[in-house]
Amino acid sequence: MARKEKTKSNLLAKCRGWIQAGATLLTNIHLPNFLKGEIYKGKGKTVCVPGLNCYSCPAASGACPIGSFQAIVGSSKFKFSYYITGFLILLGVLFGRFICGFLCPFGWFQELLHKIPTKKFSTKKLKPLTYVKYFVLLFFVVLLPILVVNDVGMGDPFFCKYLCPQGVLEGAIPLSAVNAGIRSALGVLFSWKLTILLIVIALSVLFYRPFCKWICPLGALYALLNKVSLFQMKVDKNKCISCGKCAYACKMDVDVTKAPNHTECIRCGMCVKACPTNAISYRYGFGDGKQNCKLNKEMENKKDEKTN
């Protein structure tokens, strides 16, 4: 049974690139709109997509959860979005940061950039920057759109307007390429956002997923729910030989043996592939699982015996 589960985990980790490509395609299924220079206007956009994907992308099949949240809280009618918050809590508990690792188009974009053969840099010494994304979530996504309002009580979507590079990558660039009206309307704000996009692109070549690690408010929200998500990492302590290969392989700077469901773990499965003893696998379900509980109790008993 354990052998079979391990095979499934390895297979999932190995197929990740294809799953990311498929998820990006499904998130942006209306491809002919790129040529028309207009966005999809169907009812599919009532539902949010799980990853960071601009709803002004011509091909976008759903709404962006971060953009939608800001649109609702920044409107004069509503001051909080139960719909988006509930949706994100549900997704966060069901999948956690598996969404970042497998389903987010912008995460995949950064990973593809990181494959460009250049010198790569570690982000281990930049760990304090991982807290910036919580600040972005709190201030740019929640507080500023609620508190900074115009005469009719409407707030700007501050994150989308000033920070998010997805709008330029998926919206402004393809739309302005075929639509002269949009091209002529681009100004200083576009230049600012294009600069952010270019910085993110340059950093992504050098560092692994810098936007996900440091800036993404959606990643921050899923990170908060990662410890209680049903999709989790499992480490069999009887099989683990403490070789450290998993921690070395992890590009999100997580030691899975110490914190299997760390806030920064995007379930990418690099540790699963690196483990020489098949001690690491994926697990889906409530709690820690019967096997894990039994093992933990055994380990605690062993510790007690040693101390006595």
Add this chain to the structure above:
Amino acid sequence: MKMSNSKKIVVQVVLLVVGVAMLFYGIYRGEAAAVLSKAIKLCLECVGIG
């Protein structure tokens, strides 16, 4: 700090129930329609027009 297994299950179930309840309450008060009306128009802030 590690959460006990039973406590973790309780937190997961409570969050799932809260998530579903919030989702349906949001739909009930018309947020889904507001999301649709925003998403089918070009987001000027997102693309950098302002």
